[in-house]
Amino acid sequence: MKRKDxxxxxxxxxxxxxxxxxxxxxxxxxxxxxxxxxxTIAAVAREAGVSTALIHNHYPSIAEEIRQIQGRxxxxxxxVKHQDLIAERQKSKGYRQxxxxxxxxxxxxxxxxxxxxxxxxKLKTQLRERNVVELVPSSRTDKSRV
Numbered sequence: 001m002k003r004k005d006x007x008x009x010x011x012x013x014x015x016x017x018x019x020x021x022x023x024x025x026x027x028x029x030x031x032x033x034x035x036x037x038x039x040t041i042a043a044v045a046r047e048a049g050v051s052t053a054l055i056h057n058h059y060p061s062i063a064e065e066i067r068q069i070q071g072r073x074x075x076x077x078x079x080v081k082h083q084d085l086i087a088e089r090q091k092s093k094g095y096r097q098x099x100x101x102x103x104x105x106x107x108x109x110x111x112x113x114x115x116x117x118x119x120x121x122k123l124k125t126q127l128r129e130r131n132v133v134e135l136v137p138s139s140r141t142d143k144s145r146v
Contacts (some may be wrong), residue, residue, distance in 0.1 A: 013058070016048075020055065020062045023047035024069070039069045 011019070023044045026032045036043035041063055045052045055063050067074060 016050070016054075017059060017062065019048045020044060020050070020059060024062075024066065028069075039066055041066050 023032070024039060027036045027039050027043055027047060030037065032043075032047050034043070034047045036047055041052050041055050044062075044066055045055055055066075064074065068076075
């Protein structure tokens with residue numbers, strides 16, 4: 001029994017890259033022999049007769065090209081996420097500033113409240129010491145007295 005040489009199945013990297021680019025082109029033009037219609041890494045791998053791992057591990061530029069075609073470029077996604085992060089940091093900064101302002105207002109109001117409560121207590125004490133009776137307005141008025 002004659003053994004098949006494993007190296008006969010391997011293509012040079014340049015030839016394999018060309019096959020992958022042709023597979024992308026064929027899918028884009030609707031001429032894929034595998035019947036693929038959407039450009040994905042898995043579809044390109046099937047069309048070229050290779051594994052998706054081969055594309056990911058040995059042809060990252062082609063994987064990136066496929067992602068760009070899909071609108072999912074890692075660079076574009078990174079840039080979008082970076083812009084989102086900057087916007088969220090701005091919002092967070094604004095919220096922190098608003099919290100500081102509100103805490104300062106709250107401290108001021110609490111201080112005023114303490115002063116008013118203290119003054120109120122002093123006035124009540126003075127009223128008790130003078131035996132002054134508080135007048136409570138009645139709900140009805142007696143016109144016969146006027």
